[in-house]
Amino acid sequence: MTDSPPHRLRSHRPYALAVTAAASVLALTACGGHHASVTSTSSADAAAPAEVITYGHQQEPPCVHGGWIEQGYLSHQVLDALVSLGDDGTVEPWLATDWDVSDDDLTWTFHLREEPTFSDGTPVDAQAIVDNIDYWLEGGNSTARVWLEGYVQDATAVDDHTVEIALADPYPLLAENLTQPYFGIQSPTALATRSAEENCSAPIGSGPFTVTEWNRGTNILLDRRDDYDWAPATAASQGPARAQRIDWRFLADPTARTAALRAGELDAIYDVQAFEWTKLQDEGYETHLYNTPGRPQQISFNTTRAPFDDRRVRQAFALSLDREAVVESVGKGVIPYEGNGPVGKATDGYSQTAADRYSFDPDEANRLLDEAGWTQRATDGTRLKDGERLDVEFPYAGGRTINQDGAAIIQGLQQQAEAIGFEVTLIPFPPSEAAAGAYTGQDEYDLSIGYWTSINAGILHVIWQQEVGGEPNASNSAFFFDDDLEDLIRTANSTTDPDAQNALYRQAQEFIADEALSIGVYDRLSTLAASPRLHGLRQENSQGGPVFHDAYLED
CATH class of the missing domain: 3.40.190.10 (Periplasmic binding protein-like II)
Known part of the structure; x- marks a missing residue:
């Protein structure tokens, strides 16, 4: 040794x-x-x-x-x-x-x-x-x-x-x-x-x-x-x-x-x-x-069902949001904006390229939705395709994963997406339901927001590996399972040279950004x-x- x-x-x-x-x-x-000496008390208000x-x-x-x-x-x-x-x-x-x-x-x-x-x-x-x-x-x-x-x-x-x-x-x-x-x-x-x-x-x-x-x-x-x-x-x-x-x-x-x-x-x-x-x-x-390293507060797209099974629609949603403006408005200079979904700035191996992939661009968002076939409009401005509304369900765990500042940020994003033609239904649910595993299945949401603190970019393996204990990885909230992505992250995890390791981690983040699987919103503090x-x-x-x-x- x-x-x-x-x-x-x-x-x-x-x-x-x-x-x-x-x-x-x-x-x-x-x-x-x-x-x-210290004695036990029966309530917080008892003599201490x-x-x-x-x-x-x-x-x-x-x-x-x-x-x-x-x-x-x-x-x-x-x-x-x-x-x-x-x-x-x-x-x-x-x-x-x-x-x-x-x-x-x-x-x-x-x-x-x-x-x-x-x-x-x-x-x-x-x-x-x-x-x-x-x-x-x-x-x-x-x-x-x-x-x-x-x-x-x-x-x-x-x-x-x-x-x-x-x-x-x-x-x-x-x-x-x-x-x-x-x-x-x-x-x-x-x-x-x-x-x-x-x-x-x-x-x-x-x-x-x-x-x-x-x-x-x-x-x-x-x-x-x-x-x-x-x-x-x-x-x-x-x-x-x-x-x-x-x-x-x-x-x-x-x-x-x-x-x-x-x-x-x-x-x-x-x-x-x-x-x-x-x-x-x-x-x-x-x-x-x-500022916790690891995965920031980010939005994952459920890639297994419409409308976000279409990468163009995922990209359009990301481009429809001026996330930085909303975070700055609510965050008062305390909560930092974070554009990168896979990991935040406090994490070694961070990719600025991935973070910058979806800057606010409503013209490009509109073009992508047109290309994807969402060309008609309802009277309220919601886009239509074959008579179906472009409606998405966005549950979030209020008081658990999302605090009051986070809820205000989500509401601001809802308004921005609706200006492009998405109908976004917000579904806040209490901590008790979150603890019971609510809104975690493939058929239960279109958008999911959450974080996972980590000391390093190895969190990418935790989230994007395909199986845990022989079962599909429940932490992969995009339900996107890909051999090449998993192999890339595992190679990074086993690379002993820090510079080479971080380069591989950045490559994985850019893959995730290119597929529009996860977009960052703000750093988890x-x-x-x-x-x-x-x-x-x-x-x-x-x-x-x-x-x-x-x-x-x-x-």
Whole structure:
């Protein structure tokens, strides 16, 4: 084996931005009085121990851990990972101290720290890592599975503190991918002996906090683990968390979250509305913004049914939209426009050519629709072909995938498409239906909007591969399955030279643009606003979620 440095420097990219306004600081009060120890509470309003950080999040996930980014934000407080990501994109040690890659790039060896334990007393040893990898590959975490399936053949505990991962093909971004919170390590004892519901609601990890109580619909209480002493190299400090408890509250209404922050009822909030951003800065609140790499908020075309089975109609729809103008109007300079559907600007290997493929051009949109046979008009201006209206259904998950700013952007796009002759029916549906898989089938929509955060352009494989677990890939919302595209992306994934790899990723994006399968709309952001009394809050560098290990309250 050749020794591969654990700190592989990649190109610098804009992972996070923290801004503290120069205006006068507001003095806000925190919850609770002094207690000698942390005690469980039955509700968010019950008496709380000292050093409780109260945080307002916009969505309540079904489980604390899992393959959705909202679960990753929570699980990152509870589950440690093998590696973490530094501010400059460098992979840094965490549970693993270092790692090697064999000469043929088919075996990765991770060397583990000796002291970490899970909160149930189980050691974080090599067999625990192997058990978690097996759990992921068997479908215990669907997102972890799609990242690893087809590459990881097996994992072996060489000794108590050494893990070998054997690959089917070279996978040079493996360590970087493992920094994402989807790859948090759980106690193998808990996985083997507890029910699925127990591990869903209170997973056992080796992280700085443990789940004390989940009051469904209200909050989750995370209590400090006093013996924690193995924070990642990216942490500001080692040892236990500074706060005794995180009161993680669920408040879907962004207006209510912001009002609670201003009233001193919350110390920090997630998902700040664009029009509030500068106001909060001017009022003395600290703001954090993370532009998530990976797939941005993009529109996919259902290529399996009319009208978007015709590439000319897909192209016409894309050209009918002045997406940049709508995003700038709603986004107030906070939400960036993104024209590229496959990946956003924060992602290495980004193709500006693909992003520029469908700039606003109503004349060309009209020409393409004429060419495709949509030459007649109804009295309301909707185009007709053989007596059929050019109507399309556009469902979106309001309050889950799409926040209020996103809904306003979609409504602006609807008006623009209708000016060209499309009849666009918007179908907002609630988070409960989204969690149940609504509007995911081939016969359920014409247009789909959504994102998939990722640390690199390897997300192209996750989305555009043709099968997962022997079944058609449900993440391919365009339902476009192509051998050449999949082979191109797999070749990129296994290319060890970064420049050559990025060139292949760009080629794949341009293929997707040429086929008009996916068009970008705006970058998916992770935003926070915090009281001036809250210090040490930061955003995790691979997905942008809040990190509370170093956070504390102080006037």
